[in-house]
Amino acid sequence: MQQNLIFTNDVEVAIERLKANMAPNMTVYIADVNTARFVLGQERLVVIPDGDTGKSLTSVCRVWDALEDFGATRHSLVINLGGGMVTDLGGFAAATFKRGMRFINVPTTLLGAVDAAVGGKTGFNYNGLKNEIGAFAPASDVIISTRYFDTLPVEEMKSGFAEVIKHALLSDRNEFLRLLNHDFTAPIKHDDLLERLRRSVQVKVDIVARDPNEQGERKALNLGHTVGHAFESLAMKRGKPVPHGYAVAWGLVTEAVLSHIILKFPSEDVHLLGNFVRDNYHDFPFTCDDYDELLDLMRHDKKSRNGEITCTLLATIGDYHIDQTVTPDDVTAALDILRDHLGV
Amino acid sequence: MQQNLIFTNDVEVAIERLKANMAPNMTVYIADVNTARFVLGQERLVVIPDGDTGKSLTSVCRVWDALEDFGATRHSLVINLGGGMVTDLGGFAAATFKRGMRFINVPTTLLGAVDAAVGGKTGFNYNGLKNEIGAFAPASDVIISTRYFDTLPVEEMKSGFAEVIKHALLSDRNEFLRLLNHDFTAPIKHDDLLERLRRSVQVKVDIVARDPNEQGERKALNLGHTVGHAFESLAMKRGKPVPHGYAVAWGLVTEAVLSHIILKFPSEDVHLLGNFVRDNYHDFPFTCDDYDELLDLMRHDKKSRNGEITCTLLATIGDYHIDQTVTPDDVTAALDILRDHLGV
Numbered sequence: 136m137q138q139n140l141i142f143t144n145d146v147e148v149a150i151e152r153l154k155a156n157m158a159p160n161m162t163v164y165i166a167d168v169n170t171a172r173f174v175l176g177q178e179r180l181v182v183i184p185d186g187d188t189g190k191s192l193t194s195v196c197r198v199w200d201a202l203e204d205f206g207a208t209r210h211s212l213v214i215n216l217g218g219g220m221v222t223d224l225g226g227f228a229a230a231t232f233k234r235g236m237r238f239i240n241v242p243t244t245l246l247g248a249v250d251a252a253v254g255g256k257t258g259f260n261y262n263g264l265k266n267e268i269g270a271f272a273p274a275s276d277v278i279i280s281t282r283y284f285d286t287l288p289v290e291e292m293k294s295g296f297a298e299v300i301k302h303a304l305l306s307d308r309n310e311f312l313r314l315l316n317h318d319f320t321a322p323i324k325h326d327d328l329l330e331r332l333r334r335s336v337q338v339k340v341d342i343v344a345r346d347p348n349e350q351g352e353r354k355a356l357n358l359g360h361t362v363g364h365a366f367e368s369l370a371m372k373r374g375k376p377v378p379h380g381y382a383v384a385w386g387l388v389t390e391a392v393l394s395h396i397i398l399k400f401p402s403e404d405v406h407l408l409g410n411f412v413r414d415n416y417h418d419f420p421f422t423c424d425d426y427d428e429l430l431d432l433m434r435h436d437k438k439s440r441n442g443e444i445t446c447t448l449l450a451t452i453g454d455y456h457i458d459q460t461v462t463p464d465d466v467t468a469a470l471d472i473l474r475d476h477l478g479v
Numbered sequence: 480m481q482q483n484l485i486f487t488n489d490v491e492v493a494i495e496r497l498k499a500n501m502a503p504n505m506t507v508y509i510a511d512v513n514t515a516r517f518v519l520g521q522e523r524l525v526v527i528p529d530g531d532t533g534k535s536l537t538s539v540c541r542v543w544d545a546l547e548d549f550g551a552t553r554h555s556l557v558i559n560l561g562g563g564m565v566t567d568l569g570g571f572a573a574a575t576f577k578r579g580m581r582f583i584n585v586p587t588t589l590l591g592a593v594d595a596a597v598g599g600k601t602g603f604n605y606n607g608l609k610n611e612i613g614a615f616a617p618a619s620d621v622i623i624s625t626r627y628f629d630t631l632p633v634e635e636m637k638s639g640f641a642e643v644i645k646h647a648l649l650s651d652r653n654e655f656l657r658l659l660n661h662d663f664t665a666p667i668k669h670d671d672l673l674e675r676l677r678r679s680v681q682v683k684v685d686i687v688a689r690d691p692n693e694q695g696e697r698k699a700l701n702l703g704h705t706v707g708h709a710f711e712s713l714a715m716k717r718g719k720p721v722p723h724g725y726a727v728a729w730g731l732v733t734e735a736v737l738s739h740i741i742l743k744f745p746s747e748d749v750h751l752l753g754n755f756v757r758d759n760y761h762d763f764p765f766t767c768d769d770y771d772e773l774l775d776l777m778r779h780d781k782k783s784r785n786g787e788i789t790c791t792l793l794a795t796i797g798d799y800h801i802d803q804t805v806t807p808d809d810v811t812a813a814l815d816i817l818r819d820h821l822g823v
Contacts, residue, residue: 192540203606210784231575234602234613235692258578262547269578270614348579440554 138253139276140340142333144325146241149278150214153239157275159212163205165198165225170217170243173283179205183224187376190220190260192268198228202236213238215274219251222274223266226257230272240274243283245295246380249302249335252277254343254356271348279332281325289319293415294380299331300408301358301387302338308404308452310334315411354447354457357438359387361446362466365432370420377420384416388476392469393461394448404452409476419477426470430463482597483620484684486677488669490585493622494558497583501619503556507549509542509569514561514587517627523549527568531720534564534604536612542572546580557582559618563595566618567610570601574616584618587627589639590724593646593679596621598687615692623676625669633663637759638724643675644752645702645731646682652748652796654678659755698791698801701782703731705790706810709776714764721764728760732820736813737805738792748796753820763821770814774807 141149154162164174167185174180181201183194202211213236215225222240229238242252258269284292296317303311314331339356346353363379363386370377388409394400421429433444444466448459485493498506508518511529518524525545527538546555557580559569566584573582586596602613628636640661647655658675683700690697707723707730714721732753738744765773777788788810792803 196536199605199612203608203611231602231612231614233611234600234615256578258575261543264547267547267577268543268575270575270616271578272614 137275138255138273138340140253140336141276141278142280142329143278144280144282144329146278146280146282150239150241153276154212157212157237159237160210161205161207162212162214163202163207164214164216165221165228166216167218167221170221170283173243174214174216183221185220187220187260187265190224192259192261194224195228195259198225199232202228202232207232207236209233209236211236214241215239215252216241216243218242218244218247222247222252223257223269224259226272226274227259227269230257230270235272237275240277242277242279244287245284245292245332246298247295248279248281248332249295250298250339252279253336253339255347273347279329279336281323281328281332284323284328290378290381292319293384294378297359297380297384297387297416299335300411301356301383302335304387304391304408304449304452305342305355305358305455306338306453307334311404311452312407315407319415352457354438355455356447357457358447358449358455359383359390361433361436361438361444362386362389362429362469364436365429366421368432369425369428375420381416384412385419385473385477388412389466389469389473390446390448392472393446393459393465394450396465396468397459397461398448398450398456400449400451409473413477417477419474419479421474422479423471423474426467429470430466433466481619482599482617482684484597484680485620485622486624486673487622488624488626488673490622490624490626494583494585497620498556501556501581503581504554505549505551506556506558507546507551508558508560509565509572510560511562511565514565514627517587518558518560527565529561529564531564531604531609534568536603536605538568539572539603542569543576546572546576551576551580553577553580555580558585559583559596560585560587562586562588562591566591566596567601567613568603570616570618571603571613574601574614579616581619584621586621586623588631589628589636589676590642591639592623592625592676593639594642594683596623597680597683599691617691623673623680625667625672625676628667628672634722634725636663637728638722641703641724641728641731641760643679644755645700645727646679648731648735648752648793648796649686649699649702649799650682650797651678655748655796656751659751663759696801698782699799700791701801702791702793702799703727703734705777705780705782705788706730706733706773706813708780709773710765712776713769713772719764725760728756729763729817729821732756733810733813733817734790734792736816737790737803737809738794740809740812741803741805742792742794742800744793744795753817757821761821763818763823765818766823767815767818770811773814774810777810 163179164177165181171182213229215222229236240252242248255273258266261267363383367382391405434442507523508521509525515526557573559566573580584596586592599617602610605611707727711726735749778786
């Protein structure tokens with residue numbers, strides 16, 4: 136997978152350079168109702184509804200129809216400007232229009248910048264299932280900046296930061312320790328955060344390069360997500376959704392405990408992580424009465440086989456092991472310890 | 480693009496071998512109303528409407544919904560059994576379900592066997608435009624046989640044969656001369672036809688291998704199609720559709736004449752081709768009053784740029800040149816000569 140990454144807060148300059156290079160016969164922007172304001176005045180702009188309900192086949196058709204109406208061809212360019220919803224859905228629409236147009240992702244959220252916009256996964260929700268339809272189709276270029284973050288709600292920043300933590304856990308203890316000092320209440324230090332993003336995204340890029348279609352090693356990026364997705368799905372089912380990154384943060388602690396139980400991951404690092412999550416990702420909405428349902432969701436995870444619960448686990452920070460089977464008893468014990476940590 | 484091709488009339492044996500190798504957790508067959516009879520009795524079968532009108536987003540959704548209902552996962556297998564419509568549409572549905580399941584194509588028409596089922600183009604019609612939405616997604620395996628051809632209408636056989644002729648024109652004069660002896664009124668000689676298919680498909684495979692995403696050389700396969708698509712579209716617009724291969728056959732003669740005008744393609748071969756097409760692809764439904772509309776359609780071909788008409792042309796059989804610009808006067812002259820040949 137070839138994907139050119141550009142880290143800059145001069146987004147317009149970067150876009151103009153890429154366009155001068157590609158010489159598309161037209162450029163079409165895709166944004167949602169929140170991010171459209173960043174590109175108003177563009178000649179060709181498709182605005183789709185925001186949020187998970189907007190990530191639908193109806194929105195995909197809206198993009199296809201607009202591309203038709205504009206007369207877009209294989210020599211045209213799509214620029215997806217928004218969070219993960221826009222880059223996932225706009226990427227899918229572009230990748231399938233006339234069997235594939237070039238597209239550039241400009242993520243506007245921290246979560247989008249460190250995760251969704253990079254690595255080539257595109258798709259939309261279908262029949263109530265997240266990202267049920269999609270394709271592996273990389274953006275030709277991803278422009279990563281922090282300039283849209285000043286107006287992001289702090290919950291959005293925290294949500295994205297959980298993936299930044301995950302990348303550090305997969306790669307570099309010093310970076311992990313550095314991240315633990317992050318203060319969400321202080322104004323954003325753009326230069327420093329852009330450097331953190333550069334390091335964080337590189338972890339994903341390196342792993343994806345070795346396994347673009349998720350046949351093996353890419354599952355490393357699933358760290359925190361087997362348990363995290365179960366939290367996210369259960370909260371969704373109850374009509375009280377939690378931000379993705381909050382679920383991942385709780386999932387990371389749970390899977391760090393599992394890593395300790397199964398691979399002797401150092402308890403010191405479990406505690407450091409647990410304290411950071413306790414301090415920043417509170418309001419954990421589950422009790423021990425929810426364990427059975429959570430375990431059931433883990434057994435039905437996209438990546439599980441034969442009803443077994445499998446996770447990516449760590450022996451130490453940076454030393455990850457994919458396809459680790461864990462027992463329901465292990466998970467139950469880890470959830471207890473998570474709740475202890477969070478004080479709930 | 481990796482695609483395993485199997486030439487055999489023992490289709491069931493081939494399928495069982497592939498399944499034994501892949502060990503999918505379930506197998507789902509996709510067929511249309513005509514080809515479903517070949518796989519009745521299969522536990523999981525999705526039947527879609529036939530023909531170009533069935534090649535719709537509605538049919539794609541029908542496949543996605545069925546895959547959901549069956550509980551298909553990334554470890555499941557789809558087998559597309561049918562003509563180009565089924566392999567194109569079923570391939571797209573499989574390639575996008577959970578971001579991609581494996582699928583096998585079993586073409587049941589000559590056109591499907593030598594063209595649609597091989598090479599990774601998938602898609603469906605959208606807003607009245609052919610194959611407007613799609614993806615480059617190769618079947619893992621294609622089982623090519625002649626066993627479904629005995630009951631094909633002769634028009635279907637002729638339609639597919641035009642692509643067989645095209646492949647010979649792109650590669651091998653001796654094979655071209657051999658094909659000119661084909662007698663559509665005689666019973667099918669399965670062993671001989673399977674050998675012709677093997678040679679024909681290899682031409683496409685070799686070209687696609689060098690340019691899977693149609694950035695350059697793959698346009699060679701467009702031989703006969705710039706003009707042929709114009710015939711096909713105009714006939715469609717008038718509500719009197721012609722078989723794809725008939726339009727291609729007429730397009731091949733027209734582009735052979737253009738090849739003679741521009742690249743000195745030998746007139747002897749123009750005549751051999753012209754006579755074969757006259758004898759087998761009659762009922763040409765156009766007159767000189769249609770030239771302007773045909774030229775206009777050629778200017779809007781998917782592969783044209785800046786309103787110029789571009790074709791793949793031949794200097795000799797086997798020596799093809801892509802991206803050749805032709806003038807309206809050249810095309811007009813070539814259409815006159817085509818009509819002379821056909822005696823209309």
